[in-house]
Amino acid sequence: MTSQFDHDQHEFEIDWDSDAIVARRNTYYAASQRAFVPYQQPLIFSKGQDNYLWDEKGNKYLDCLSQNLTISIGYNNPVVTREVIKQAQTLQHCTTMFFHPVPAHFAEELTRTMPAGEDWTVHLMNSGAEAIDMAILLARSYTGNIDIVSLTNAYHGATFGAQSVTGISGFRHNVPQLGGVQFAPVPDQYRGIHGEGVEPYLSDLEGTIHYGTCGQLAGMFIEPVQGYGGIVPMPEGYISGAQERVKAAGGLLIIDEVQAGMARTGDSFWSFQQHDVVPDIVVAAKGIGNGFPLAALIVKREIAEAMAQKFYFHTYGANPVSCAAGRAVLHVIEKHDLQQRAREVGAALLDVLRDLQARHAVIGDVRGRGMMMALELVKDRAGKQPDPETMARLFENTRANGLVASKSGAYRNVLRICPPLCTQMEDVPVFEAAINRSFESL
Numbered sequence: 001m002t003s004q005f006d007h008d009q010h011e012f013e014i015d016w017d018s019d020a021i022v023a024r025r026n027t028y029y030a031a032s033q034r035a036f037v038p039y040q041q042p043l044i045f046s047k048g049q050d051n052y053l054w055d056e057k058g059n060k061y062l063d064c065l066s067q068n069l070t071i072s073i074g075y076n077n078p079v080v081t082r083e084v085i086k087q088a089q090t091l092q093h094c095t096t097m098f099f100h101p102v103p104a105h106f107a108e109e110l111t112r113t114m115p116a117g118e119d120w121t122v123h124l125m126n127s128g129a130e131a132i133d134m135a136i137l138l139a140r141s142y143t144g145n146i147d148i149v150s151l152t153n154a155y156h157g158a159t160f161g162a163q164s165v166t167g168i169s170g171f172r173h174n175v176p177q178l179g180g181v182q183f184a185p186v187p188d189q190y191r192g193i194h195g196e197g198v199e200p201y202l203s204d205l206e207g208t209i210h211y212g213t214c215g216q217l218a219g220m221f222i223e224p225v226q227g228y229g230g231i232v233p234m235p236e237g238y239i240s241g242a243q244e245r246v247k248a249a250g251g252l253l254i255i256d257e258v259q260a261g262m263a264r265t266g267d268s269f270w271s272f273q274q275h276d277v278v279p280d281i282v283v284a285a286k287g288i289g290n291g292f293p294l295a296a297l298i299v300k301r302e303i304a305e306a307m308a309q310k311f312y313f314h315t316y317g318a319n320p321v322s323c324a325a326g327r328a329v330l331h332v333i334e335k336h337d338l339q340q341r342a343r344e345v346g347a348a349l350l351d352v353l354r355d356l357q358a359r360h361a362v363i364g365d366v367r368g369r370g371m372m373m374a375l376e377l378v379k380d381r382a383g384k385q386p387d388p389e390t391m392a393r394l395f396e397n398t399r400a401n402g403l404v405a406s407k408s409g410a411y412r413n414v415l416r417i418c419p420p421l422c423t424q425m426e427d428v429p430v431f432e433a434a435i436n437r438s439f440e441s442l
């Protein structure tokens with residue numbers, strides 16, 4: 001098709017001078033978007049391919065962060081690129097008051113990833129926090145209850161609703177948060193208040209419900225592996241035990257798969273599937289769009305019906321270009337068995353971390369599954385006192401040695417390693433050499 005604008009061949013200037021990039025951002029970004037910078041010196045990226053990135057000077061990096069776990073199937077994935085271009089060339093947006101086949105295909109394909117035996121429906125949005133907000137609203141609408149339980153050390157996003165169920169002070173602002181939210185202690189097997197075990201944490205949850213709420217719940221939020229909290233996996237038996245207790249109080253189990261979903265943990269497509277539970281609501285985002293803004297609430301039909309009579313609309317919800325990317329992601333994960341890849345390559349990377357732990361006393365804990373791993377630095381292994389100072393130096397070293405990872409955890413002493421699912425066995429020695437050098441030069 002031709003367009004009235006075809007003759008406009010304007011070339012947009014992009015100034016790649018490093019100082020100019022930093023100065024322009026510092027001048028024109030609002031403080032709220034400027035503040036989150038991981039390294040002492042800005043890191044500017046100019047291109048990526050599969051699981052590698054290049055800065056503006058041509059330095060190459062092994063990516064172990066996936067742009068905060070969004071680049072699930074690799075940079076410039078040709079299947080994503082092809083489908084996105086195809087869609088962008090025909091219709092760039094179609095709001096949900098009109099009909100279009102691509103988002104509906106994507107919704108259908110997403111429901112096929114869910115446990116059989118339930119009638120699943122999908123609500124498509126743009127970001128994880130937006131989906132968390134909707135989960136709060138939906139759980140309250142469906143149950144008629146207000147109280148919500150979340151876990152300490154959880155991260156669910158930055159919007160008002162999402163930060164209200166986030167259990168780390170650094171991510172909460174100095175304003176009255178949403179009412180009706182209580183926190184139960186996270187069953188962190190390394191650093192939790194009861195140490196190892198499940199029952200004491202389930203008793204705490206009972207206490208939170210009994211003493212902190214009216215006894216009637218809208219629901220409980222759980223990340224099967226806490227992400228920004230520093231890769232903290234829920235122990236076996238906790239999520240199912242929590243679901244029993246929450247259900248007894250009339251509430252829904254809301255599983256946040258924003259980081260751990262989409263085959264990342266290797267053993268199952270969704271991380272809740274390793275816990276013998278069927279949630280009522282699943283929140284998905286980040287990796288489902290491979291970098292395109294896309295999020296989904298996957299909900300049992302009966303629950304979703306609670307909002308059938310009330311206007312709830314996102315101008316950009318179910319954008320067909322993002323949904324075309326989402327379809328490509330689901331296809332590539334399945335066709336190229338990236339779940340198994342995540343399991344095998346993740347296990348090899350974890351072996352590298354365990355080997356490091358045997359040689360460096362500063363590493364208190366190594367944990368994770370699939371492409372979601374962490375090492376935690378401590379001042380002494382017995383006391384487990386967090387060591388954010390050494391982490392700050394290690395983190396700079398990883399960059400200098402060509403690795404992109406993340407410094408996270410409530411004490412900023414955890415190195416979070418979450419590479420794209422397309423990372424291959426041949427990348428493991430690259431990782432090993434870089435992380436070894438990063439520790440040696442501490």
Ligand SMILES: Cc1ncc(COP(=O)(O)O)c(C=O)c1O
Pocket residue numbers: 068126127128129130132155156157158223227228256257258259285286
């Ligand atoms: C577990 C989890 N839930 C929700 C969110 C919020 O997602 P978004 O940043 O897309 O709003 C995040 C973001 O990091 C997350 O890690």
